[in-house]
Amino acid sequence: MADFPIKNIVYEKIKAATSLTDADLIKALTKSGTTLPDDKFNKILLDLEIMGLIKVSWLTKDTRRVEVTIQEAEEDDYEEQNKEMMEKDYEASFPGVEDS
Structure with a gap:
């Protein structure tokens, strides 16, 4: 779970x-104080x-x-x-409420 802040x-x-x-990206992270192996x-x-x-794609052999x-x-x-469906299901779970 410790990865989430770094991922963010x-x-x-x-x-x-x-x-x-x-x-x-590595330069930008390093500049902001985040270094990663x-x-x-x-x-x-x-x-x-x-x-x-x-999305990650290869531009060159090393980039x-x-x-x-x-x-x-x-x-x-x-x-x-x-x-919308969940709201309708939730409202339908209270029978008789609409009649009152």
């Missing part, structure tokens, strides 16, 4: 830049990519591009429908 810091740096190289840095990038927050994943509107529509 890394994600906020990526989000602020929208797109940057891994080297630029390579294995920890790579694990955080992998975790953020698995969570669907970022990766890191960018924020754009959330599509379809997911928002689905969440909205889900929320």
Whole structure:
């Protein structure tokens, strides 16, 4: 659980830049006082990519591009429908309330 604050810091740096190289990200983190070993840095990038927050792709043999994943509107529509359905189910769980 100790990884969450560091993941948040890394994600906020990526989000602020929208797109940057891994080297630029490391420089930005170091400049703000956060230093990470390579294995920890790579694990955080992998975790953020698995969570669907970022996309990492290779530019050259030694350079990766890191960018924020754009959330599509379809997911928002689905969440909205889900929320409405949950509200209706919740209201329906109180029989006889509407009659009073």
